[in-house]
Amino acid sequence: MAVDAPPTSVPQRPLARLVGLFTPREWAKLGGLYGFIAFLHVLGWGLFVGVASRYPAFAGAGVLAYTFGLRHAFDADHISAIDDTTRFMLQKGKRPLGVGFFFSLGHSTIVLALSFGLAIAARAVQSRIPEWQDLGGTIGAIAVSESIASFACSRSRPAGSSFA
Numbered sequence: 001m002a003v004d005a006p007p008t009s010v011p012q013r014p015l016a017r018l019v020g021l022f023t024p025r026e027w028a029k030l031g032g033l034y035g036f037i038a039f040l041h042v043l044g045w046g047l048f049v050g051v052a053s054r055y056p057a058f059a060g061a062g063v064l065a066y067t068f069g070l071r072h073a074f075d076a077d078h079i080s081a082i083d084d085t086t087r088f089m090l091q092k093g094k095r096p097l098g099v100g101f102f103f104s105l106g107h108s109t110i111v112l113a114l115s116f117g118l119a120i121a122a123r124a125v126q127s128r129i130p131e132w133q134d135l136g137g138t139i140g141a142i143a144v145s146e147s148i149a150s151f152a153c154s155r156s157r158p159a160g161s162s163f164a
Contacts, residue, residue, distance in 0.1 A: 026097055033101050073104065 012020075022030065048066075052059035072078075082100045089096040 026095065029097055033098050037101070078103070078107070 019027075044066075048059075048062050052062060082103050085099050085103070086096040089099065
């Protein structure tokens with residue numbers, strides 16, 4: 001009497017399993033996302049090399065800013081925002097492709113816009129500095145002299161005495 005053996009599943013190769021995770025349309029979307037990320041990195045590093053070759057003093061600041069940005073990407077609030085959105089989309093039955101990409105794109109757009117705004121504001125203030133230097137010097141001198149005078153007054157009474 002022959003014993004029927006249960007059918008064994010043929011193990012898939014890792015690459016075949018990976019290809020089967022996404023539909024062709026999703027693969028195209030992921031290719032576009034990663035292609036755009038690669039384009040932004042090539043553009044950014046190209047600009048960095050161009051600026052660093054003309055102004056070598058900024059090279060260290062550029063590398064430092066890039067590495068701080070990489071570290072900042074893994075802050076807990078960013079990870080939790082992306083995780084929450086991914087879980088929400090999964091609960092709604094949607095595929096959360098590109099959640100992290102669009103979060104980082106939005107975040108970096110805001111940072112870039114604020115940087116430009118700060119540069120424009122600094123340029124506007126710098127052109128009006130001579131008008132404000134005298135006033136700032138006067139206010140600064142008054143604030144420092146008031147601080148020193150109040151400190152001196154608080155230390156001028158003998159120890160243990162009280163004002164009644």
